[in-house]
Amino acid sequence: MQVKHDPFRAIDPLLLPADLLQLCRHLAASGGRAWLVGGCVRDLLLGIPPHDYDVEVYGLHESALTTALQQLGRCEQVGRQFGVHKLWLHGRTIDVALPRTEVKQGEGHRAFSVQSDPFLTPEIASLRRDFTINAMMYDPIHAHLLDLHGGQSDLASRTLRHVSAAFGEDPLRPLRAMQFAARFSMRLAAETGVICRALIDEATTLPGSRIREEWMKWCHAATPSYGLRALRESGWLALYPELFALTDCPQDPRWHPEGSVWKHTLQVVDQAARIADRQGLDRHAREQLLIAALCHDMGKVDTTIRHDNGRISSPGHNLQSLTRAGSFLRRIDFPKEMEAYISPLIREHMTHMHGIASEKSVRRLAFRLQPANIELWEMLVEADASGRFPAPPSRPAQEWLQLAITMQQHHHPVRRVITGRVLIDCGIEPGPAMGALLAKAYEAQLNGDFFDIDSARTWLAREIPPEAVAPSS
Template sequence: MPEDGVGLVQLSGAATTVLEAIRSAGGRPYLVGGCVRDALLAPGRRPKDVDIEVFGLELDRVAAALRRVGPVDEVGRSFAVLKVRRDGEDFDVSVPRTGGGDDPSVAASRRDYTVNALMFDPTTEVVLDAVGGLADLRAGVLRHSGPSFGEDPLRVLRGAQLAARFGFRLAPETALLCRSLAPAFVDLPGERIWEEWRKIGEKGRHVSAAVAVLGESGWLAHLPQLARLAGVPQDPRWHPEGDVLTHSGLAADAAAVLADEAGLTGDDRTVVVLGALLHDVGKAAYTQVRADGRITSHGHADGGVAPARELLTSIGAPSAVIGRITPIIREHMTAVTVEGRPSAAAVRRLARRLAPAAMAEWSLVCGADHAGRGSGSGPNPTTGWLAVAEESGVDRGPSRLLLRGDDLIALGHAPGPQYRAVMSAALAAQDDGEFTDHAGAVAWLSRIAAEGRLARYLAEG
């Protein structure tokens, strides 16, 4: 049923030009999908991504009209989608692919969720709600738009992504349908799976809601490393919020807030949010309930690296992202093992172990761990570590090795793999503060040569 939407969507000059070109060719353009949903959630804000669906005009004629306003990319032609660029903005322009193509209501019923099936007529400034999307948007409910939902099982993961971004919950009948689609997960391309998870990492603020959707839909079973955390107990003194899965979701929610406060975007935000979600995956195997009733999970930090890597690989995460998350998981308990202000040497060694992740990313995940404990939430234990890291110049990464291969050549040692043990020892000595500049590194090399250690290192190499 149409809804008044006067002033709802603020369009750029480029968007207006594209819409006018379609109208001039005889088409009826509607704004569709996320730009309408987001405008209803935050009226008056100019949408970043404008998707347009055209009725009453064949794809070839739409393409001809768009070429008059900007370059047209027809890579999506097989899906009846064109991309046009105007004044630095990109627009996806589509036509309905199936029967009833001249009826916006039929087209709406073929979209994924009702909150994404809302259409906005930019000519009349009316919102067309053919499948009850307005009511679901107000209620924060994800409900499938129609029987074609199952044609693309990725829509289940898209629901989790939308839940992460907006805190939506899954309608019971949609959860039932999603469970019937669970076997199709294994056939989904990794890059499409990662695209949804990337949005969770980059945009999600309610990651615990995404976990809930995955659980209700039966798709959490495809993430066994995370699913196994359900029901794993924690010491209520430190974790009154409940089991490890509950804590993991709350920690990811806290990480999103902390990452936004730090101004993180893209992969940097994803590393922190997913790092917090997965930081305790080792507890599934390392949690023990002792005879006296105490609950411990010694070793879970190291033990969490392998399952986290397995999960991230299964969802198509890039190796660069995996390589930054796993050392954070391994080191997320480090700060609580040292009382008071840590030594500069301890901080330098930690920065080396964390690479390629940065100390700041590690700190945010640790802070989220302590903020995601419900009534037991506490301050970030890494504050002192970050202060020392900044003083030591390793807050963004470990310091480079000061000893050079030329220094060994100058002592008459030919280059080769035998250098490895020497350089490893030099790194350890540098991080321990035995030298702080190149001259000190050369002096250290002369000293270990005089002591006979250099010859041993070369032999080991």
């Protein structure tokens, strides 16, 4: 979703759930002071209802905090090392923790020694936060915002800036920078980029699951191009050679006045995010569309030709993109299923340019797109066409989509009329010959030779030689 940046507004008390206020008042009555911390404060300042709330409690020992929480509802300590409690209150889950310090003990994302201390000052406790926009604290009882590191100002200027030198202790943070930049349309501060570049050698210590998680969040951002720019500014784009190679891959200015494949891709992913929002795509479909948009032209690196007349072309780049997309997906630890979905979308993303929409062409396209579908393909085509200037006046493959909807093939390919059961009823025994006949029958169906069981039986009568029919017992 697009965010209206007005970080100097007062936090709207109507955004604060009653059970959250109940918790904070109860902790105050127990002798502590509860602060909302982390991303929920950032979101409240932007007028976005937070999905999750994190509460940091000062002035209460661990045992007193546990007792106070248990008086309100079911409570479990889920991070003993971190002093984190999970409280279930009126159907809401709230993370409640003591302030803590984290000290680097070795290489990697998890090599930290953690010490919770209820009497830390907010100045010390906030130093472990990654970005200034995530380091603000809010006391909802007194309506007091504590901004120790200039987070509000950075929100206003759309600057993603680290809090302290501790930022350089966690190699996951450059990828977090990528997805935060994408979600909030932010630029990476130059000094933060310097620290990110110093972390490149530790990138190999990151577990694949954490890399995948950050890229998943990127897929759900409103302006994913900002994340890719931050990745480049941090130096981490070099860790993704399939993307890095796009930065100096030229395109014919007649068709792509925006410039390189990289610049085109930046525009395409933003258009894909816009389309995903417009269409209300579910989580999986959005991720498929965004990753397909990101990878659709990767093959131009291998296929681009500069002709003697100055023109530039990339014949067959859609097919070559499949290899590079697969390599990239393995690099970010996405499941094999993702490659299965995006590969046909990438392979077919120019089909509408080389043919006309007809029932026959739509049937064949729906078949080739499996397990993806024409509806998602049409969105990718629109994003690709809109990722340049000027954008097309209409959606280039909409005629294909409308025909597919009429044929009820926009979500699934045409169902087989002739199945194994039909052939058995015709006296064909299971085996290689049946498999070959089933394939031939479906090809004929896609070609329009028959549409229902009656016309299919007529076709079968012509195709099945008498000697292929098993004698009746």
